[in-house]
Amino acid sequence: MSVDIFLNLTIRGLTTGAVYALVGMGIVLILQTTNVMNFAQGDSGMFITYLAFFMITTAKVPYSLVLILAILAGAVIGLIVERFMMRSVRSRSHLSLIMLTLGLSLLFQGLAAFLFKTEPRLFPPLVSGDPIKIGPVVLGRQDIVVLLAAIVTFGILYLFLYRTKQGAAARSISQDEYAARVLGIPTPSIYMLVWAIGSAMAGLAALLIVPRFSLEPSFMGLIQVKAFTAIVLGGMGSVFGAAVGGLIIGVVENLVAYQFPAIKDSFMLIVIVIVLLVMPQGLFGKRSQRRF
Amino acid sequence: MLRVDQVVSGYGPIDVLNHVSISLEQGEIVAVLGANGAGKTTLLRTITGLIRVRKGSVTFGDKVLNGLSPAEVVKCGISHVPEGRHIFPDLTVEENLLLAAYSMPRSQQKNRLDALYAMFSILAERRRQAGGTLSGGEQQMLALARGLMPNPRLMLLDEPSLGLAPKIIGTVFDTLARLRESGVSILLVEQNAKRSLELADRAYVLVTGQVALEGTARDLTGNEMVKQLYLGGTR
Numbered sequence: 120m121s122v123d124i125f126l127n128l129t130i131r132g133l134t135t136g137a138v139y140a141l142v143g144m145g146i147v148l149i150l151q152t153t154n155v156m157n158f159a160q161g162d163s164g165m166f167i168t169y170l171a172f173f174m175i176t177t178a179k180v181p182y183s184l185v186l187i188l189a190i191l192a193g194a195v196i197g198l199i200v201e202r203f204m205m206r207s208v209r210s211r212s213h214l215s216l217i218m219l220t221l222g223l224s225l226l227f228q229g230l231a232a233f234l235f236k237t238e239p240r241l242f243p244p245l246v247s248g249d250p251i252k253i254g255p256v257v258l259g260r261q262d263i264v265v266l267l268a269a270i271v272t273f274g275i276l277y278l279f280l281y282r283t284k285q286g287a288a289a290r291s292i293s294q295d296e297y298a299a300r301v302l303g304i305p306t307p308s309i310y311m312l313v314w315a316i317g318s319a320m321a322g323l324a325a326l327l328i329v330p331r332f333s334l335e336p337s338f339m340g341l342i343q344v345k346a347f348t349a350i351v352l353g354g355m356g357s358v359f360g361a362a363v364g365g366l367i368i369g370v371v372e373n374l375v376a377y378q379f380p381a382i383k384d385s386f387m388l389i390v391i392v393i394v395l396l397v398m399p400q401g402l403f404g405k406r407s408q409r410r411f
Numbered sequence: 412m413l414r415v416d417q418v419v420s421g422y423g424p425i426d427v428l429n430h431v432s433i434s435l436e437q438g439e440i441v442a443v444l445g446a447n448g449a450g451k452t453t454l455l456r457t458i459t460g461l462i463r464v465r466k467g468s469v470t471f472g473d474k475v476l477n478g479l480s481p482a483e484v485v486k487c488g489i490s491h492v493p494e495g496r497h498i499f500p501d502l503t504v505e506e507n508l509l510l511a512a513y514s515m516p517r518s519q520q521k522n523r524l525d526a527l528y529a530m531f532s533i534l535a536e537r538r539r540q541a542g543g544t545l546s547g548g549e550q551q552m553l554a555l556a557r558g559l560m561p562n563p564r565l566m567l568l569d570e571p572s573l574g575l576a577p578k579i580i581g582t583v584f585d586t587l588a589r590l591r592e593s594g595v596s597i598l599l600v601e602q603n604a605k606r607s608l609e610l611a612d613r614a615y616v617l618v619t620g621q622v623a624l625e626g627t628a629r630d631l632t633g634n635e636m637v638k639q640l641y642l643g644g645t646r
Binding site: 302 | 480
């Protein structure tokens with residue numbers, strides 16, 4: 120493999136990794152704050168992407184506006200899921216919360232198949248035009264947008280968590296939910312806020328990656344598995360870990376796919392197993408997670 | 412100021428408190444004594460809204476607290492310092508404090524911080540340090556300061572001396588005595604009956620979810636049952 124190819128594979132891997140990171144960060148945000156592993160993260164993004172698709176093709180809404188509307192739709196879906204599903208089950212059992220997100224995932228897929236049919240559709244990229252050449256690296260315009268969006272989202276998420284009182288409240292809940300309630304932090308509204316942000320990120324991630332695949336009800340499935348791999352690698356506990364994990368997975372996967380195309384997707388599953396066996400705390404996790 | 416009237420509450424199918432009535436006047440320190448499982452912590456949790464009142468009523472001033480969320484109860488002027496301190500380990504001392512005044516305007520938060528840093532100089536020194544790096548005694552001071560942060564009229568304290576070295580227990584009780592002078596009323600749940608009866612004006616003894624005894628701290632200190640059960644008297 121020449122240096123040029125290696126560079127190209129790496130950079131392009133970073134853009135895919137940025138999407139895994141976006142999905143993973145949303146999952147970790149919700150997991151850490153509300154203690155729920157959201158298996159519907161990918162598919163809520165898929166559903167939002169369908170909404171965006173019809174806004175663009177049928178309603179002829181301009182793309183930039185669609186991006187904003189899709190993020191808002193994601194937030195609203197998150198609010199609804201927390202307020203009308205998670206909240207009523209929270210006091211019963213933790214397992215049922217997780218089962219509920221699995222059910223939601225199926226619900227989104229079924230709903231999408233029922234409403235929009237299952238045949239694959241081509242989703243136009245956010246920006247079109249010739250790829251840009253930077254030295255030896257050739258990068259699609261959409262890839263650049265994906266990278267920038269991931270960086271901006273990470274920045275916003277960081278500011279939310281470390282510079283706002285709602286973010287501090289979310290972090291406090293992740294460390295000691297009981298104490299947060301005792302102190303009078305309105306935990307239900309923080310849960311709703313976090314679900315809204317997490318789901319909005321799912322929508323954004325799906326919308327950014329979909330032009331590389333085709334839009335169909337199952338297109339986020341594999342991406343979610345890779346986001347989980349990213350989380351495990353990053354150590355479950357931190358949004359930062361999920362971001363770095365996602366980028367690493369994206370790059371490694373791309374390099375592996377170049378040498379051994381056949382094992383591209385199964386390779387990630389092997390990585391999950393190895394990471395869990397050798398260093399279950401991941402790269403940035405603590406040996407004992409506070410939540411579990 | 413605080414009236415708990417014939418309150419029944421508990422967890423799941425079990426009632427822990429059975430028609431408990433206690434009251435507390437402005438400026439008073441009232442101790443609640445009792446064995447493990449007598450319902451002391453449940454009483455505090457019921458007042459703060461962490462557990463639902465099943466029967467009876469809790470009033471604070473002229474406000475009925477039944478059915479309010481913990482966040483709303485804090486806004487009424489009651490703070491709760493839970494047993495075991497429950498400091499957020501990865502948040503800084505200052506973040507721990509600020510979260511205790513979540514719904515307070517920023518300028519007021521600043522004033523409270525300044526006042527508390529003046530009162531607890533060790534917390535001022537460690538304001539940027541993670542809560543989990545503090546010693547047990549320092550964490551208890553932080554827990555007390557967190558309880559004071561929303562500028563409460565009434566503080567509920569659950570076992571503030573639990574698990575601390577005797578010398579530090581002395582510091583904790585000195586701090587509580589200082590709080591009395593600042594006009595904060597305190598409802599104190601303590602294992603350390605001797606210390607709390609020395610500090611308190613009045614006390615209640617809870618036995619299996621009911622008030623078995625009540626009276627001034629002086630009367631209860633002389634009471635035979637209290638002596639035997641809680642003050643280490645011999646049979």
